[in-house]
Amino acid sequence: MRQGFYRVESVREIAGNIHLLSLHAPQIASAVRAGQFLNIKTRDMYLPLLRRPFSVYNRNGDSLEIIFNVVGLGTRILASGPSREPLDVIGPLGNAFGTGGDFEEAVLVAGGLGIAPMPMLTAELKRAGKKIHTYIGARNGSQIVREHMENVSVATDDGSAGSRGTVVDLLRTHLGNSSMTRPKIFSCGPTPMLRALAALADEAGIPCELSLESPMACGIGICQGCPVEVKDGPRKYALVCRDGTVFDGKRVVL
Amino acid sequence: MRQGFYRVESVREIAGNIHLLSLHAPQIASAVRAGQFLNIKTRDMYLPLLRRPFSVYNRNGDSLEIIFNVVGLGTRILASGPSREPLDVIGPLGNAFGTGGDFEEAVLVAGGLGIAPMPMLTAELKRAGKKIHTYIGARNGSQIVREHMENVSVATDDGSAGSRGTVVDLLRTHLGNSSMTRPKIFSCGPTPMLRALAALADEAGIPCELSLESPMACGIGICQGCPVEVKDGPRKYALVCRDGTVFDGKRVVL
Amino acid sequence: MANLSVRIGSLKLKNPVLVASGTFGYGGDVPDLSDVNTIGGIVTKSLSMKPRDGNPPDRIVETAGGMLNSIGLANIGVHEFIKNKLPGLRKFDTAIIANIAASSVEEYCDVLTLLEAQEGIHGYEINVSCPNVKEGGLSFGTDPVITAEITRRLRKLTPKCLLMKLTPNVTHVSEFARGVAGEGADGISLINTVVGMAIDHRRRTPKLSTVTGGLSGPAIKPIALAKVYEAALAVKIPIIGIGGIMNTGDALEFLIAGATAIQVGTANFIDPSASMKIAAGLGEYCDANNIANVKDLVGTLKVRADISVVKSWL
Amino acid sequence: MANLSVRIGSLKLKNPVLVASGTFGYGGDVPDLSDVNTIGGIVTKSLSMKPRDGNPPDRIVETAGGMLNSIGLANIGVHEFIKNKLPGLRKFDTAIIANIAASSVEEYCDVLTLLEAQEGIHGYEINVSCPNVKEGGLSFGTDPVITAEITRRLRKLTPKCLLMKLTPNVTHVSEFARGVAGEGADGISLINTVVGMAIDHRRRTPKLSTVTGGLSGPAIKPIALAKVYEAALAVKIPIIGIGGIMNTGDALEFLIAGATAIQVGTANFIDPSASMKIAAGLGEYCDANNIANVKDLVGTLKVRADISVVKSWL
Ligand SMILES: Cc1cc2nc3c(=O)[nH]c(=O)nc-3n(C[C@H](O)[C@H](O)[C@H](O)COP(=O)(O)OP(=O)(O)OC[C@H]3O[C@@H](n4cnc5c(N)ncnc54)[C@H](O)[C@@H]3O)c2cc1C
Ligand SMILES: Cc1cc2nc3c(=O)[nH]c(=O)nc-3n(C[C@H](O)[C@H](O)[C@H](O)COP(=O)(O)OP(=O)(O)OC[C@H]3O[C@@H](n4cnc5c(N)ncnc54)[C@H](O)[C@@H]3O)c2cc1C
Ligand SMILES: Cc1cc2nc3c(=O)[nH]c(=O)nc-3n(C[C@H](O)[C@H](O)[C@H](O)COP(=O)(O)O)c2cc1C
């Protein structure tokens, strides 16, 4: 992990309210792994006060990309376009998805902005020679991002793209109809989705890694602000920013 | 006085660290008088929290101009150029210089950014048929603005333009060497300068109007935040924003 | 259209939004920039028996997300208020609440008695919590016995709505809340400003002439909410929530925490029609969420059953 | 080069900048992003006898210019600290101050006794002011008798630097300051966080699992400065100023107000090297202003002679 000032190369809207920001950050780009995040000071002052965490979406040579929704002040500032000053960024942070392990087919499940880590994950899995299935859930078709992803199936709440319903329901149906060889699930998305997915994985006996979110003050393990309840070990909580963000679905209580 | 959202037309540096901002504000432009000020919300959030007061520098048809130094966050934001959103402005505020009274020659004395109200004042005095002498004091020559002003004499701390020394000393010399017919002094600048000037005016028996500054929370007379001690009347303090900013030099205790 | 009216003692407000004392002049000072007829009420600048000059400059400093003031209760005095301000206020279709500050229990009583003889005042708010004066102010407001005593004395003098405005600068505001509720106050206004200071490190001087002042604005909203929540758990009389309320969302937080009404202070300096926008916003919120009566929102904070709230401060 | 060293009891700090408890882990957690050898000292996360899980999520909320936390003293416990963290800390060339939190007077004593037997600890900071736990914390820190009692008991157990960390959530912090000074504390750390809360008005739920939490960051700097000033006027022992310090200018304000040293808290989350930058900045400031010893700045606030400071809170 390192702290540096990096130039914003571009910011553009790539789907309904979803912005892609490209950052010239060679030192981070050379080290980052799929599932890791950046902690970004969106403006050089006390409002917003804290950094804002974003998954690395893609690596492009010396550049890193993140994608985000405008939800509050920090993302509003980022979406307003490159500022003259470079951004103060800490990264790469968190652990990473376990792409190297003992499995053959990777099942990527993303809800909403949970697609963010999937392009890098896809690239890593391809390098590791895994077969990839990607399931994307969104509110509606306008919010679907598929670039850099493989073998994509889509579910939308309103049925405006892919099947109507949740992405976990879609996966459940697919798992019922097909048989995968030594699959492993990788997921990122809203907590209710992850909870349902962890249950499905458990039922189906498929290993499952979840990338979690939490409000964070530091992102680097020094504030104890981002607990997630874990079932193993002597401690009740692990820290999302330092012990995660990726956790074994069996390990966490969501 | 009114509150409105007005488009920033341009921001440019017109002298060393002095910026000129032009605002499309027809409703204020049609009402404003020399010596009045605008109270500007520099950014739509809680940092900076309060509005920032600026004298009206010039009127240009439907546009109003202000000039300012970058001294803190608010002025840094204004200097960073026109933003997409219009600025939230309250104005015109404060009383105005008494340009219509019983005098023949107007002596304008400005220290530093105290030149701000002088162009509008010059225009009003010209319309009223007064003869004008302008004395400008600055730290150095690079910070002198003379546009829209008449008959300018300059004093700088370092002597890099005009005479070396304070503008009040310069005026004292000039008053000693020349004789004016029914003069009246109009001034704006740092408090120590105004104090010295008021003393000089008193000595010389010349009426004198001073535009004062004060930290302000509201700028519209509802917070009692901007007192200036006055010698007359039953109350110890007057309010700079509402009873001023222009005061008779004899009336105030600086 | 939702019913926005709320009741505090005998006083019915058309909506729960008031402007806070000292942040809106005497009430009618900025007619061009605001329409007070659309809010629930006006709380006047604190009135004392004699006019008060207030503190020397500087009185205002901006801080991160807030501001410090040391006005020192500068006001025209109750006599001039009655003569020159009250007639104008009577024309408004909104509740007029006279805020009273004093340096002795007698002065509180005398000012209230004078005002009680006038038409057009709907209630009183008693400032026992100004941090910027040497007598009265915090020396009263941090003493639960005197605070209760002032309430008791004033209660006898008026049947009108009597609000006690408390300071957050105490260990247990609930103790003060219980005290004034026990003496018959109709409501509790919370919070006055938080004691703070700022230093010009270049000159090594205080930025306020009085060294310390009162902190207000968004910076103190979390503190104000906690105090309102504490008081609302402690007493049954209405709380009027104050502190850093800038928009409708902030106002809703206070109602949900247990405030029956709210006051808008510092926000008036930035936008003199902030309170009007909040009153309108509450209406829209209720309509959009099928809330028939705004008062149904009061004290509706849902606290997780599996968690025992840390109440060490209670 | 100015002399930046300051003394607190028997402890000499190379400069007056420390990192605050709970905001820098155990001290050695972010070596890539900070160089603790350039600051005066590290205050560890609060240590209790047994490990503590801390409070359920959510523990963090951002507010205007500040943040609320409700960590609940989550920590690994003093045994694991001694085993796994202290060895690493010993390698640093900076003062190591162990912060202790406990739910009984005995627990404070027991934890301190354990640490006292170790090499490499230069002092203790006693947290009697955490707003986020049910036992200990504010129930101790708002009681001057217990606070003094804890000081008295601990003073007997160590000759090392003993700092008492007080809460701002009391009416008169000077009362507590005098109490702990009277029992032999070497210094007073001020302030811990201010009780605050935030509500999600859409869900009508508290944003923190424990409803209330502790406010920190720039928003509270004015409050912290006023408390430091109050305490510094009340006692002769050094004050360690804490609260919203983000940069050198902020640190100077605290020194001028009367703090002998300062701690950087929330700023670490935003910039883990904030404290190092401040330590360097103090050196530059002293050099630029011909201040030979940083301690010559302490308590140099110039108050206008014609103004009597409002001290109703003293
Ligand atoms: C590890 C991690 C990775 C993330 N990756 C992405 C991503 O790739 N793309 C994306 O759009 N969003 C991502 N998020 C969520 C993103 O951090 C928030 O949307 C963002 O912080 C909102 O900031 P704001 O100022 O616009 O919103 P505000 O609502 O104004 O933020 C207020 C506070 O709430 C926190 N907050 C708000 N939403 C969230 C959230 N969902 N999770 C955690 N904290 C939140 C903010 O950090 C801030 O402290 C991620 C969050 C985490 C923890
Ligand atoms: C009536 C009036 C007219 C003014 N006209 C001009 C003008 O035409 N051109 C110009 O450059 N400046 C003018 N000023 C000063 C200008 O308002 C300040 O420079 C500006 O507020 C600084 O804001 P900031 O955020 O950049 O600085 P900061 O230092 O960050 O401001 C912090 C706080 O201090 C206040 N403040 C800072 N400097 C001053 C000051 N000199 N007077 C009063 N309050 C201050 C700010 O308003 C704010 O509340 C005027 C001030 C007043 C009262
Ligand atoms: C400039 C100023 C003057 C104030 N004057 C008074 C006053 O005269 N009487 C009073 O009871 N409260 C006074 N207050 C306190 C406010 O009424 C209010 O309680 C406090 O500012 C918190 O609310 P806010 O954060 O919305 O401003 C004053 C506050 C400010 C900022």
Ligand SMILES: Cc1cc2nc3c(=O)[nH]c(=O)nc-3n(C[C@H](O)[C@H](O)[C@H](O)COP(=O)(O)O)c2cc1C
């Ligand atoms: C996330 C967080 C955790 C904290 N944990 C502790 C703690 O364990 N012990 C303690 O004495 N203070 C703790 N504090 C209080 C800080 O040490 C400090 O007193 C306070 O945050 C004010 O300083 P600041 O505004 O610079 O953050 C914590 C503060 C924060 C923000």
Ligand code: FES
């Ligand atoms: S966000 Fe600070 S420990 Fe995880």
Ligand code: FES
């Ligand atoms: S600035 Fe508020 S009364 Fe003048």
